[in-house]
Amino acid sequence: MKPSSAKLSISDLRFRFAADGPDVLHVPQLTVPNGQFVSILGSSGCGKSTLLRLIAGLLNPGHGTLFPTPTPNADSQRQHGDVGMVFQSANLVPWRTARQNVLLPAELGRTRVSVSDERLSSLFRLVGLREQDTHKRSSALSGGMQMRVSLARALVLQPSLLLMDEPFAALDDLLRMQLEEDVRRIHHERSLTTVLVTHNIQEAVFMSDRVVVLGGQPSSIQADIEVSLPSDRDWQLRANSAFHELVNTVTEALHATSGDRTAAEVSL
């Protein structure tokens, strides 16, 4: 499969849920270059998921511009063409096999997209799914395997932008670390522009090239921290002093944004 990439660009984005309500989000400028991995952190309710849903086209911005341009009224399974999305829950159809779940986006569009067996096998290898498991009903798979299926489904149409909303929050620590490493590898191999929403500071630093901290009222970008670590990463990086310094920098930025409230809601 050919590597894909995209650039995300946001300008003067304002969003409110009710026409007569307050703005919940105001992003004057956010540009993500091709192939960059950005994590978004911030205290609970600051608007991380809202921002991701706006980028995906699942919400319509009231004001401002977004590139790539979202398609209005997209639903949760059918984001606009060039975007793949992974949620905290794998959201699989339980009676379909893993393979049939992965192929769903190819069936749902106005034009059915054909995906060759070769491309599908290469995708399963990429996300770490064994061929024999892809013929099992998704309800018979473990939580970690279901998340791998969800990831394969997000990648099946070869998006240039991958959006992830707390994808590993429900997994145990070891599995979470394995998937963090795998997703980072996939991002690296494919130069896939990726935006991750997370509450976990170590996860954000481990996976990203850049960490953006949201906060304030309305919520806006309070800090934008470059993660200058090698792009090829494995679990041993977590013992590295540069990694710990970055975790401290991000922690301080979160404290500066919302004080002690943030510290209680964002985990290390």
Ligand SMILES: Nc1ncnc2c1ncn2[C@@H]1O[C@H](COP(=O)(O)OP(=O)(O)OP(=O)(O)O)[C@@H](O)[C@H]1O
């Ligand atoms: N459909 C909705 N209608 C009205 N307000 C909403 C809606 N969805 C979210 N909000 C509000 O918008 C704000 C931002 O919510 P959002 O879910 O984006 O925050 P978040 O940072 O992702 O939170 P968390 O980390 O807890 O998931 C919150 O105050 C939330 O209550």
